[in-house]
Every structure is written in C-alpha cells, then in structure tokens.
Amino acid sequence: MNPLSEQRKIIIIGSMLLVSVVCLCKLFGLQVIDKRYKEAAERNAIREVTITPPRGLIYDRNDSLLVYNEAAYDLMVIPKDMKPFDTMDLCKSIDITKEELCEKLEKAKKYSPLLPSIVKQQMPKDDYGFLQEKMHKFPGFFVQNRILRSYPVPIAAHILGYIGEITDQQLSTDTYYQLGDYIGISGIEKSYEEELRGRKGKRMVLVDVNNREQGPYKNGEADVSAVAGANLWSTLDLKLQEYGEKLLEGKRGSIVAIEPSTGEVLCVVSMPTYDPNLLVGKDRGKNYAALNADVENTPLFNRALKACYPPGSTFKIANGLIAQQEGVINRNTYYSCGGGYSYGGHRLKCHSHAGSDLVDAVRCSCNAYFCHAFYNTISNSRYHSIQEGYQVWKNRINQLGFGQKFNTDLPYESKGIIPSVEFFDKRYNGHWNANSVISMAIGQGEVGSTPLQMANLIAIVANRGYYYKPHVVRAIGTKNTPNKRYNEKIDCGIDQRYFEPIIEGMKLVISGGTGRLAQVEGIEMAGKTGTAQNPHGADHSVFACFAPVDHPKIALFILVENGGWGGVLAARIASLMTEMYLNREIKQTQKEQDVLTHTLYYAKKKNAN
C-alpha cells in the first residue's frame, strides 16, 4: 500500500471514530448527565385542551338579560391514552351502565383514537366534583367545561333560537368546529353565530402517566388564548314580549311590534310557543322530538315570520296608498257603495252604506271603495294591458315589503304571496282583467302576507313613506356599538302626502270607527281592523295600529287565528300592548281580563282532552 493511501485510510477511520465519539458524547449527555429528560418522560404527554370561550350573552333593549350561560361538565376520552381501569368504578361515578360505556368507547375509537370524544354529557356540578377526586384512576379521560344556554324568562324562543351539537355535515365544511362543539341552529343564535361564539383558544398541557396535569408545554408558547364571544343587545323589549306571550296564551296567532323610526323589532310573539329552556342540555333531542311531533299546536313553527295569512282589510291601507300614488284616486275621490261592489254578475259585499271618500273608506273599511280603487289602478288607461297594469301594482306592493323576504337577522322568513303576472296568465289563459283578481283589493284571494310584513307596512305608514328593514339585534359587543347591518333607510315609493288621508282614516277607526276597543287613554293612535276570511274555519281576528300618531314609537300588528272580528279580540290586544309599551303599566284591567279569559274553540278542545 502506498503511503498516501495508508494516510487516507487512517484519516477515514479516524474521522469515523471521531464522529462516533461525538455522537456517544451527545448520548452520554442526554442519557446520563441531563436529568431533565427523565423528568420530562414522567410527565410526558401533551394534551391539547380547547378553551371554549363563553358564548356572548343576549340582552333586551333595556339591558334585561334574555340569554345567559350556565356551566356544565362533559367527560371526554382520548382512546389512545386509555389504559386499563376499573370500569365499574367509572360507571358508578358517572351513573351509566357498563354496556353504555363500552358502546361510547367503541364509538370514540372509531371517530379518532387521538381526538377527544364525549363519554358523558353535561354532568351536574356535584357529579363532577365527586369524579374529579378520582380522575387519576382513569388515564385517557378528562373533564371539559361546557356552556349551556339559559333563559331567565322563558320567552321569545323562536327569535332567540337555540344552539346544539354540530352535525357531521357542518363539521366537514367548517374547520373551526370540532366534534361535540355547539353551534347556533336557529334564531339569533344562528344569525350571529360568529359574533356570539368568539374564538376558541387552546392550551398545551403536559399530562403525566397518571393523567394529572403537570403544567404548560413549553411554558405556554404554543397556547392560543380564547376570545370571548360578543354580547348582543336585542331590539326586543322583554316586558312587551313577555306580556304579548301572556295575552296570546291559549290562542293561536302572533303579535309583531316594530319601532318605526329604526326598524327595530320590539316583540315577536308566535303562539303556541315553547319554553326555550327545553332545547338546552342533554334532553334537547328528546324535547325537540316531542315539540316537533305536536302537529296540532306546531309550537316550533314561527307564525309571525313564516305563516302566510290573507292580510284582510289591513291590506286596504297598501292599496289606498298605491292608488293615490298612481293618481287614480285622491282624498276627495268618492265612490258610492250601496252594499257592495258588483262585477260580472258577482257582488263583493260590503256593509250597507251609501258611499265614502278615502278617509271615510279607511274608517269604515269600505270594500267597494277599495275595489274601485284597485280596479282603476291596474286597469289604468295609461297602461296598455292588464298585465302591464298589474305589474306596476306588483312592483309597488313589493316596494312596500310584500312578496319578498327582508333577509335580515330574523330566522326563517316566508316570502308571502304576491302572484306574478305569469301566474294569472296561466290561470286565465291570458284572458283576465282587474275583476278577476279583485279580491286582492281587500286583502283576500291570492294574496298572502306574514305578520312581520304587515307590521312593517304599519311602520311605513307611521314613518309616512320609508322603513328600515325589521331586525332584532341593535348592538354588538357593547351597548354603544350599533349593529350597522340594517341601517339603510328604504324608500317605499309613496309620496309623503298620500299618507295623510290614510292616517286620518286610521285615527277615526280608533276614535269612532271599528277599532274603538283599541283606545288607550291619553295616547293618540291610528289603526285598522281586519277580519281575514279563513276558508278553514272562523275568521282570523286582525288589528294593525301605530302610536302616538305624531311621533310614532310603536307599530303593531296582531293576528289571532279564528279569533273572529278584528275589532274585538285583536283590537283589545293592540290596546293593551300599546299601553304596556308606552306607559310601562296596565291600567285597563278589565280589558286585560277580557283578553285573558277569551277562549277559542281549539283551546276548549285542548282542555277537554
């Protein structure tokens, strides 16, 4: 071997030995000198603890609490971390059978051996305290705080909505959530989910072999702090909402109140309703199924937003406004009545009176007057065809908020029904005229609207020509950070001057017309009765009003299914609601008594059961 090769062999062997010695030195340091790793091994298991921030609270417009949080405790398991344990002991501690436990653990393993799954949901505080003492016996298990929604006053269930465990489908589309998380399912809880939920944080903690927390991992470097959910201030008035629900108790129907100057919804009563506390906690599924199965009362159905009723005489207000704007009538236009409106051999009846001008027609709700006005609106010679004329009317009625959703934070609205030109073309093979659709003049026939839309119409009248989209949240985060989503002022396309005769008529309705029962002492009101014909039974009792006339603070719409003539039951409720909102107390105790004792046939039937 030549000397160069010999030298290189030695360099190679020497370097290899040197590197090996370096490695062994490092290993010596790691294994023999450094004691940290031995300690680390003893408490070695990093667990990611999710910090679920408290969900935002919901207040009413006067800072009264509507929704708050209550703590509950879930027992979780990470299957991979499980070690043999005394199953009987655990079963006894959390009060479930061995079979249930095994089933839960199987399911958890299937979901993920590494991610936590729920073993026992929402343990009461006492159980938790008892269990916490012996958690070290159950490696792989730990307890996670949960937040349950709670309602100090069980009202406004439909609007507040509820939260529930996230579904697999939602889980697959939104990475924010984990299995077992709660998410807003309906109502405000759903529309404002992102604001209310805040942002989850996480803590990396070291857990020892006995499953005891040993402090933060890397001094909390990897932790993410949670951001608490924002509190919401609802536009609802707790007192008014509660009172409205009390008045409608045992009846079916709804009350919607709007503050005209802002579009803020003051109350949304839909009866029958349910106690929101039922849809909280571990019995939620069971209770929901029971509510859902109640097909007779449909408590889950939000009538105020979803039910599509014939609007009845209150719709005449809208038609009166459109007819004026279209120039086919003015406040002095007089139509004779003589007990009805005749067309093509039919007769749309009215009560017997000679005839009226616009103000008087509103006061006495003259069917004939509004039929003439509607006829002239859509058969206007300005337009070349009935289709064109009808389309003009339809556009205007849409501008007044009918036939479409507001798409605000109110849950599950219905569009209502304003049929299209095509609909009538199809029905009448293209040959139709104003008289074919004349019932719509008085809010009957093909037209349908929700109580919310009607209340909004009254708000438009109260504002004399504009509205803000009705919504239920006024401030987010702090009371002084207004919800800016819905502050657009919407013009309804009717000139201000056309409102005066209508309002004048509505004032007369209260002071001396069909709605006298709605009067509240000391408050000037404008209103309109309605009796929505109901093909399925007794007529719906309808009343719409706003007050005070000059500076309207509340626009109200009341509908009681099968409640009979609007001037009685609905008007009384309107009166009491107005008094409650504006005076904050009820002096008309007799009226209140009358409403509360007014029972309807379905209520009786229920009692008989």
Next chain:
Amino acid sequence: MLTDSQAVTSKGIDTHLILIYVALVIIGWLSIYSSSYDPQAEFTLFNLDQNYGRQLIWIIVSAAFAIAILVVEGKFFYNNAYIIYLIFMLLILSVLFLGTEISGAKAWIKIGSFSIQPIEFAKFATALALAKFFNEGKTDSERRNIWLIAFIFILVPAGIAILQKDTGSALVFFSLIIMFYREGFSGWLMLLGLLIIVTFVFTLMWNELYTIAFLLVLLCISCFFIRGNKMKLLRNVGIFLGFVMLVFAVNVAYTKVLQPHQRQRIDTIFGKSIDPKGADFNLNQSKIAIGSGGFAGKGYLNGTQTKLNFVPEQTTDFIFCGIGEEWGFIGSIAIFTLFMALILRIIFLAERHKSTFVRVYGYGVASIIFFHLVINIGMTIGLVPVIGIPLPFISYGGSSLWGFTLLLFIFIKINAE
C-alpha cells in the same frame, strides 16, 4: 462440481461480519417487538398484523438472499455490475411513474398489500458499479474525467431520489464520496464541499452571525497552520469572504426567494418551528425517550415513552429511541460498537484484499452504513436535521433490510474470493 462449490462457499467467508450482522438483525427484531409490545395482546410469532410478525418474514427472506449470494459465484457481481446498476436505475426511475406515495415520498411500488422501496436496492447497485468502474483499466480520456464519471454514477440515483421527494435517500449516495477520497479524490475539494454543507446547515439552523463567527474561528485556526505565509493568508481570507457571501446568499434566498410554505418546511427540518405537533414535537419526544433511558436503561419491554406512542415512526426511522430508552447509555455504546466493528472490519478486509474491485466496494459499503448510522442516530438526538433514513439491519422494513443484506453479503462474497 457440487463438492467444489461447497468448498468455495465455506472458504474465506468472514464469520465476524456474519456474526455482527446476525446480532444487529436480532437486536432490530427485539426492538420492533418491544415497541409494539402490549402485555394484554396475545403473542403469536408470525402475527402479520404486527410489525414484529412481518419483520420476521423479512428476516427469513433476507437469510434466503444471503445464502443465495454466497452460492452465486463472486465473478457474477463483477461481470454484471453495470447491468445490475442499469436495471436498478430503471427500476427506481419507473417508480416515478408507477409508484405509490407513502408519507410524502413517491418512492414505493405496491405489490398486493406490500410495498417495496426500490431505492434501497439502488445503494448496493451503485456501489457495485463504482467498484467496477474504478477497477477497470482506464483510457486516457477516462482517466482525465474519472471523477466526473464517478459523480455521474452517484448523481443519477440521487437525482431520481430527489424527484421521488426522498431527500434522505438522495443524500445517502453522496456518502460514497468517502470512498472517492480513499481512491484519490482531492482532500481539499472534500473539505471545501463539507464546509459548504456545514455553512448551509448552520445558516439555516442558527443565523448568519453565528455562522460567520464560526467561519472566522476556522480562519484563525488556518492562520495558525500557515505561519505567516502571506500568499496563503490572502488565499484563506479570500475563501473566507467567499463563504461569508455564501452565508448572505443563503439568507437572502431563505427570506426573500422562498415562499412561506417552503420556509416552513425548512424550519421544520432544522427544528426551528415551534409547532408542537410537527417535527419539533417529534424530536423533543425522541430526545425524551432516549434521555429517559439513563445509564442502564429501563429494561427490555419496560419503555414507557415508546410504548405509549409518544415517539413517531418508532419502528422505522426512530427505532433507536426504543433502544436508548430500554437499554440506556450501555445500549447506545453497544450499538455504536457493533456498527463500528462492522465498518472497521469491512475497511480492514477491503484494504487487505488485492482486488481494487473488492476494496472500492468495501469502502462503498462502509461509507453507506456509516452515513446511515450517523444520520439516523444523530437525527434522533438532535445532532443533525430530521432526515428520514433507516438504521441499517435494525429498522423495521423489508426493503431496507433486504437492501442492506444484499449490500453486505455481496461484500462478504466477493471478499471471500
């Protein structure tokens, strides 16, 4: 005829190498068994649901490979070295098109429910081809370009490995440069290359200031050797400035040119990311496992860290964690002793052999095994970046075990003749 070949196989076979091989394979199986050990599970030796059961099959197949090699005539490997190289290059190339992706690397061919990783076989093929190349008489033009051609032998499989996103395996081929050095490759160039790599790694692992400080220290040390020779001093300062520029170039490339996700990858490789679930977590867990072993270890089957799955890839790339935890520093010494004994024995035999072919191949085998040993164990204790390559003969996996068995036994065979 039969008696003849029997005589040949029994003669000249180095029993030391075979004994060390058997010891390492047994240690490997025991470690794999330990890391999947579950006191409650029923033990069946050939349990194909468990890694240890499958590894036993791989071991039996390896033994068959080993015997087959010992039976084949040694000349076969010399005569067919290029063909073997070509076949395996084509095979690893085909993986690019036919392969399956497993944990990020498209380096596997699926046959039924088993996957093989052809790159493991390319290692011995490359060493074999290079051995033949160095052994052959050279024409003048070949002699001039000898290192260029030698590097091409390495660059082909390394390039394909990179295309397979298997950086670890690609680096393995460069370990053959150790053998180049023995065969006369410039020591200065090696030092320069090494320094470039170190500069790269340090710049990315630490920061530019520390790296420049390190280079400055090297410059001072070099000044001590040149003793006032001004020309040499100037040259060394020039080289130093070149390296400083390299540091800044790497830094600029890292901060300005690379996309954030690429940066993230590099951070992960060099343990700079603090993602507790990422590579940093793995390294930390690996260190905890090894460190908790102490001097004498926790005893066989008593490791908690590996048993509770704290360590990732603990039967393959991180198999040393289990050994370190259960056998402690004594185990570490034993592993290094066995490997170094194997490597030094190979070098000893290679140097003693008259044939250049055997010597070059022997150095190739020693280089590859040494590189695997240092990178694999260095990775588990945080000395080198996390580069996923197996610990020879010990890590779980058929391809790796077979590849190393072929690598070693071909040496045993050709050395015997």
